[in-house]
Amino acid sequence: MSDLRTSGRGNYKTELFPKSRRLACFACCLLGLFGLTTAMFAQSSTPSKASGANAGGSAPDLSGIWMTTPPRRLGGPTDSLLDPPDKRKPDSATVVPFLPEAEARYKSANENDSPTAHCLPPAVPGLMLAPVYPMAILQTPGKVVVIHEFMNTVRWIYTDGQGHPKDLDPTWMGNSIGKWEGDTLVVDTIGFNDKSWLDGRGMTHSEELHTVERFHRRGTVLEYSVTIEDPKTFSKPWTVHMDYESKPDWKIAEYWCAENNRDVK
Amino acid sequence: MEIRKLVALLAVFVSLLAWMPAFAHHGTANYDFQHEVTVEGVVKDFQWSSPHSWIYVTVTNDKGEKEDWGGETGSPGTLTRRGWTSHLFKPGDKVKMSGHAAKDGTKVMMLMKIQTADGKEF
Numbered sequence: 001m002s003d004l005r006t007s008g009r010g011n012y013k014t015e016l017f018p019k020s021r022r023l024a025c026f027a028c029c030l031l032g033l034f035g036l037t038t039a040m041f042a043q044s045s046t047p048s049k050a051s052g053a054n055a056g057g058s059a060p061d062l063s064g065i066w067m068t069t070p071p072r073r074l075g076g077p078t079d080s081l082l083d084p085p086d087k088r089k090p091d092s093a094t095v096v097p098f099l100p101e102a103e104a105r106y107k108s109a110n111e112n113d114s115p116t117a118h119c120l121p122p123a124v125p126g127l128m129l130a131p132v133y134p135m136a137i138l139q140t141p142g143k144v145v146v147i148h149e150f151m152n153t154v155r156w157i158y159t160d161g162q163g164h165p166k167d168l169d170p171t172w173m174g175n176s177i178g179k180w181e182g183d184t185l186v187v188d189t190i191g192f193n194d195k196s197w198l199d200g201r202g203m204t205h206s207e208e209l210h211t212v213e214r215f216h217r218r219g220t221v222l223e224y225s226v227t228i229e230d231p232k233t234f235s236k237p238w239t240v241h242m243d244y245e246s247k248p249d250w251k252i253a254e255y256w257c258a259e260n261n262r263d264v265k
Numbered sequence: 266m267e268i269r270k271l272v273a274l275l276a277v278f279v280s281l282l283a284w285m286p287a288f289a290h291h292g293t294a295n296y297d298f299q300h301e302v303t304v305e306g307v308v309k310d311f312q313w314s315s316p317h318s319w320i321y322v323t324v325t326n327d328k329g330e331k332e333d334w335g336g337e338t339g340s341p342g343t344l345t346r347r348g349w350t351s352h353l354f355k356p357g358d359k360v361k362m363s364g365h366a367a368k369d370g371t372k373v374m375m376l377m378k379i380q381t382a383d384g385k386e387f
Contacts, residue, residue, distance in 0.1 A: 110294075111293070111294045112294070112295070119316070132339070132343055133340075133342065133343070134342075149342050250346070252342070253340070253341055253342025253343075253345060254315070254341065254342070255315045255316065255340055255341075255342060256315050257315055257316045259314045259315045259316075260312055260314035260315065260316070260317065260318075260319070261316055262317075
């Protein structure tokens with residue numbers, strides 16, 4: 001697969017696209033990009049209307065800027081999924097169903113080893129549970145794009161029914177596909193690498209991590225839950241709930257982590 | 266306790282929660298959350314940056330010696346939402362800052378509160 005990508009790109013340019021066509025193509029791409037961008041922002045400014053994100057065009061629009069609610073204790077000890085406040089508490093138990101080895105790893109983890117301390121991204125659900133940074137959701141036909149201020153991270157959720165690829169190279173964000181169940185967007189993600197942490201204290205996972213997220217808009221509130229499954233880390237799936245509040249007047253700020261990071265030794 | 270007092274207390278609590286700096290980027294184990302320190306001095310440098318902004322204050326200690334204290338606080342995005350700007354502090358400004366100092370004795374703190382000469386708190 002990787003060979004195809006590499007060699008294909010070179011041949012593609014030289015054989016199929018002589019200079020005149022390349023210029024025309026470049027102009028078309030620019031126009032297309034402009035159109036897509038305009039469409040995205042047009043939709044994001046009308047959060048209450050259906051956007052046609054699913055095949056039937058009747059899906060509720062999740063577009064907008066969202067921030068965790070209620071206000072979280074910020075500046076306190078690092079976030080942990082083990083002692084989450086309020087709705088972040090796991091459904092079935094206050095204790096995450098660790099396998100013994102995973103729990104031992106967790107207890108001995110050093111916070112300073114967190115990938116995010118090295119400007120590497122948190123994955124799912126770490127990004128969604130990041131307490132103090134907003135996210136923007138842009139809903140377009142066939143895709144839902146989530147832009148997180150934290151780490152300038154972008155998630156692509158494909159809602160066109162394409163399914164997961166059969167041969168997935170592990171990535172930080174994994175491969176996300178979404179479908180609508182009534183008014184709820186259900187997002188299934190696999191294909192993670194094993195480098196990210198699920199929380200700020202060292203909850204590692206394997207490449208078998210599988211998450212199922214549910215996004216449901218209730219007026220100005222976005223109800224969210226994520227069910228976390230990883231047979232090499234947890235004895236059973238477990239779920240965390242969280243709410244987000246619409247912040248129509250907010251903007252997503254820049255966050256260039258390497259700008260002034262003191263944690264890289 | 267009267268309900269009104271309870272509501273007022275809750276409001277103060279929630280506003281405090283919303284005020285506190287933001288640290289999701291790295292662990293906080295290096296800071297001593299059991300104690301808070303307060304220093305007064307003049308701003309030496311204000312770094313408006315990601316993942317965290319820093320403010321450095323030159324302080325005269327008990328021995329009459331000058332020492333620099335660093336206060337670590339939020340990213341430009343989180344600070345902007347709390348009313349800060351990149352030019353809120355400039356070298357020479359008198360300030361008083363409080364926070365949780367580093368456990369290893371270095372003169373840095375997780376900034377919790379900073380007060381300007383005119384009494385404004387951020």
